[in-house]
Amino acid sequence: MNLFYTTDIQGEMAILHEEEARHCTQVLRKKISDQIHFVDGKNTFYEGVIIEIGKKDCSIQIQQKRAEAPKDYRVHIAIAPTKNIDRLEWFAEKATEIGIDEISLLLCEHSERKNIRLDRLEKILIAAMKQSLKATLPKLNDMIAFDQFIAQTADEQRFIAYLGELSNPHLKYACPPKANSLVLIGPEGDFSAQEIQNALKTGFKGVSLSNSRLRTETAGLVACHIINFLNE
Amino acid sequence: MNLFYTTDIQGEMAILHEEEARHCTQVLRKKISDQIHFVDGKNTFYEGVIIEIGKKDCSIQIQQKRAEAPKDYRVHIAIAPTKNIDRLEWFAEKATEIGIDEISLLLCEHSERKNIRLDRLEKILIAAMKQSLKATLPKLNDMIAFDQFIAQTADEQRFIAYLGELSNPHLKYACPPKANSLVLIGPEGDFSAQEIQNALKTGFKGVSLSNSRLRTETAGLVACHIINFLNE
Numbered sequence: 001m002n003l004f005y006t007t008d009i010q011g012e013m014a015i016l017h018e019e020e021a022r023h024c025t026q027v028l029r030k031k032i033s034d035q036i037h038f039v040d041g042k043n044t045f046y047e048g049v050i051i052e053i054g055k056k057d058c059s060i061q062i063q064q065k066r067a068e069a070p071k072d073y074r075v076h077i078a079i080a081p082t083k084n085i086d087r088l089e090w091f092a093e094k095a096t097e098i099g100i101d102e103i104s105l106l107l108c109e110h111s112e113r114k115n116i117r118l119d120r121l122e123k124i125l126i127a128a129m130k131q132s133l134k135a136t137l138p139k140l141n142d143m144i145a146f147d148q149f150i151a152q153t154a155d156e157q158r159f160i161a162y163l164g165e166l167s168n169p170h171l172k173y174a175c176p177p178k179a180n181s182l183v184l185i186g187p188e189g190d191f192s193a194q195e196i197q198n199a200l201k202t203g204f205k206g207v208s209l210s211n212s213r214l215r216t217e218t219a220g221l222v223a224c225h226i227i228n229f230l231n232e
Numbered sequence: 233m234n235l236f237y238t239t240d241i242q243g244e245m246a247i248l249h250e251e252e253a254r255h256c257t258q259v260l261r262k263k264i265s266d267q268i269h270f271v272d273g274k275n276t277f278y279e280g281v282i283i284e285i286g287k288k289d290c291s292i293q294i295q296q297k298r299a300e301a302p303k304d305y306r307v308h309i310a311i312a313p314t315k316n317i318d319r320l321e322w323f324a325e326k327a328t329e330i331g332i333d334e335i336s337l338l339l340c341e342h343s344e345r346k347n348i349r350l351d352r353l354e355k356i357l358i359a360a361m362k363q364s365l366k367a368t369l370p371k372l373n374d375m376i377a378f379d380q381f382i383a384q385t386a387d388e389q390r391f392i393a394y395l396g397e398l399s400n401p402h403l404k405y406a407c408p409p410k411a412n413s414l415v416l417i418g419p420e421g422d423f424s425a426q427e428i429q430n431a432l433k434t435g436f437k438g439v440s441l442s443n444s445r446l447r448t449e450t451a452g453l454v455a456c457h458i459i460n461f462l463n464e
Binding site: 090094097098099131132133134170172210211212213214215218221222225226228229232 | 322326329330331363364365366402404442443444445446447450453454457458460461464
């Protein structure tokens with residue numbers, strides 16, 4: 001099934017724009033009165049028929065809608081973007097497939113990448129949401145300095161994953177089900193000692209994610225999967 | 233720490249070849265009598281000093297060696313290569329980081345990709361093994377027809393992950409710890425009804441991996457992580 005995406009929904013009418021419209025009418029050759037399925041990224045699935053096809057958009061008469069099944073837990077990963085952007089991008093794609101509610105981007109002492117193109121990342125989240133037949137787009141937060149982030153975040157369960165501390169419990173033993181959980185994932189070279197100390201002081205719990213040494217993007221994905229796994 | 237790889241080890245002497253030698257002496261500028269660490273891909277870590285640097289190789293006098301800590305479980309994923317080869321390649325990289333012992337490549341009824349370059353995949357496994365500081369290279373098996381594979385495989389716990397069968401238990405409830413486990417992962421478009429029937433007849437158990445619809449490569453990685461997770 002092909003799922004389209006638009007936020008332009010008013011009453012019983014919806015409009016697909018630009019790429020979504022092109023994909024619908026030119027790539028998939030949908031015609032007037034054909035039925036399509038789409039989502040709004042805000043947890044609702046829609047079914048409707050095409051009533052008008054323009055050059056750059058496509059109007060849909062909504063026939064049915066239903067809300068995505070609610071979850072009793074929330075996954076938030078705050079990750080330092082990788083030097084090679086592809087690695088962050090696949091983390092974003094895979095996390096969306098597996099299930100993530102919020103992604104924050106951290107600027108850390110050891111970060112090699114200090115800027116990010118949110119629009120590119122947003123496109124990847126949208127494509128992954130549609131591909132995995134979800135109706136909710138993960139919330140994506142722009143890059144923020146580590147200390148500023150840990151001072152403002154309000155998630156219920158807060159963890160920082162880092163290497164070298166053997167006394168840190170595995171996330172699976174530290175993370176209760178049915179909670180809003182946030183895990184901090186450091187850059188290549190990990191968090192600095194100062195950053196770890198600041199997070200622990202602010203109430204974050206130190207955890208390990210695996211017996212193996214994982215790359216930044218793999219650690220992010222593993223943390224995301226562990227929380228989903230514990231709640232499935 | 234930089235880890236090198238060679239299988240050319242005789243007694244107290246080891247030789248790095250081609251890319252490994254270039255990386256050691258040209259990229260990292262290692263000189264004679266410098267100490268390096270390397271692995272043989274067969275579960276042993278080595279420490280030694282460079283005693284000779286040639287044009288295309290580099291000789292090492294072994295000083296110490298130790299075996300990788302033994303595991304009491306085994307992870308084998310048999311997966312249908314994706315149409316887009318990058319997706320299979322990242323599965324191979326990430327599975328190696330997380331922990332995998334054997335990868336088999338399946339030719340299925342719905343496979344869009346019918347051939348594969350094993351040498352490229354092998355390079356990725358080697359890089360990921362070194363990067364995650366492991367000493368054992370996953371066993372990589374060439375592409376084989378689905379029915380031939382399920383008829384010959386001898387793993388203790390055998391699972392087939394597919395969509396659309398709601399009565400299939402989640403792998404976490406089906407897979408006992410401390411076992412040799414094999415999970416079959418289908419291509420885009422999943423296994424055919426016939427393939428699923430043949431696997432179940434041969435003693436494979438049907439399982440689900442997630443509440444979400446996962447791409448082939450994501451399903452492979454999730455299966456790999458679940459088995460490691462249950463044994464960590």
